[in-house]
Amino acid sequence: MSAPDPGAVTGESAQPEPRTEPVAARFAAGDRIRVRDDWPERRGRCHIRTPHYLRGREGRVEAVLGAFPNPEDLAFDRPAPRRVLYHILFDQPPIWHEGREGDTVLVEIFEHWLEPAGLPAQEAA
Amino acid sequence: MSAPARPESLARLEKLLAALKARGIVTEEELAEMQARTDRASPEIGARMVARAWLDPDWHRMMVANGTEAAERMGVSMAGAPPLGVLEDRPGLHHLVVCTLCSCYPRAVLGYPPGWYKSFEYRSRAVRDPRGVLAEWGTVLPEGTKIRVVDSTADYRWMVLPLRPAGTEGWSEDQLAAIVTRDALVGVALPQGPVAAAAE
Numbered sequence: 001m002s003a004p005d006p007g008a009v010t011g012e013s014a015q016p017e018p019r020t021e022p023v024a025a026r027f028a029a030g031d032r033i034r035v036r037d038d039w040p041e042r043r044g045r046c047h048i049r050t051p052h053y054l055r056g057r058e059g060r061v062e063a064v065l066g067a068f069p070n071p072e073d074l075a076f077d078r079p080a081p082r083r084v085l086y087h088i089l090f091d092q093p094p095i096w097h098e099g100r101e102g103d104t105v106l107v108e109i110f111e112h113w114l115e116p117a118g119l120p121a122q123e124a125a
Numbered sequence: 126m127s128a129p130a131r132p133e134s135l136a137r138l139e140k141l142l143a144a145l146k147a148r149g150i151v152t153e154e155e156l157a158e159m160q161a162r163t164d165r166a167s168p169e170i171g172a173r174m175v176a177r178a179w180l181d182p183d184w185h186r187m188m189v190a191n192g193t194e195a196a197e198r199m200g201v202s203m204a205g206a207p208p209l210g211v212l213e214d215r216p217g218l219h220h221l222v223v224c225t226l227c228s229c230y231p232r233a234v235l236g237y238p239p240g241w242y243k244s245f246e247y248r249s250r251a252v253r254d255p256r257g258v259l260a261e262w263g264t265v266l267p268e269g270t271k272i273r274v275v276d277s278t279a280d281y282r283w284m285v286l287p288l289r290p291a292g293t294e295g296w297s298e299d300q301l302a303a304i305v306t307r308d309a310l311v312g313v314a315l316p317q318g319p320v321a322a323a324a325e
Contacts, residue, residue: 068280102271108279
């Protein structure tokens with residue numbers, strides 16, 4: 001890969017184009033999901049907004065927050081298609097094997113990191 | 126003794142700014158306006174939003190449904206800012222905000238984040254041991270209250286709408302806003318009613 005040409009960088013390139021067409025959401029509030037047990041950081045340079053402590057964890061969709069340009073592309077100034085962002089609720093004690101029953105963690109996670117709970121875990125690519 | 130060397134990061138920032146200006150991407154005026162807007166933002170905005178929610182059910186509903194709109198109605202320009210989400214505490218449920226990945230913070234309505242919010246210690250512990258963290262802050266939740274840690278990982282910014290403390294009946298919006306501290310808007314503290322305030 002050649003070094004990026006600084007002259008090619010413009011103010012527009014990293015900005016999401018204003019778009020209003022809706023992006024269909026695969027999941028709905030109340031759905032049980034699992035966060036993909038994937039570790040792109042082992043495969044090379046990346047920028048991901050899915051905390052490591054939630055990979056492979058099961059949770060529940062609390063809310064659909066809307067669609068946002070994928071930060072994994074934005075970070076590298078690539079075209080960033082909008083992805084649906086969810087608020088996902090997790091029970092806290094199973095994550096750390098400590099804590100108090102009933103305490104929870106609520107986290108924003110993009111759709112491409114989610115799969116339905118109850119299916120066999122997908123192998124990381 | 127010679128003056129301490131200028132940090133390399135400062136020189137890099139100046140080079141970056143010069144390059145952005147040379148390409149017409151930002152102007153000096155735009156930078157000054159952004160700086161002024163950032164300086165105007167303070168936790169007093171968030172505190173007033175909360176006080177209003179305690180007094181006005183319609184405002185409360187609107188604010189919980191659309192924090193961005195509530196901020197706009199406070200006179201905050203939210204154009205281009207991340208959307209604002211409002212986390213409503215309820216009897217038995219307390220919210221605590223952290224950004225484990227970096228230090229996302231609702232600057233539009235809370236101003237600059239405090240140093241501890243950005244510290245490695247807070248970011249790693251709040252999500253794993255929220256009860257230990259609250260205890261160190263001296264924050265005592267009512268018996269049986271569940272904690273919901275909100276890890277601010279992506280495109281929203283989150284503020285807490287805490288419960289109105291007992292003993293504040295009949296208080297004005299100004300009086301109520303005065304007890305809603307920055308820390309209460311993050312969830313590490315609770316707004317204190319008159320009894321606690323008198324005891325201090």
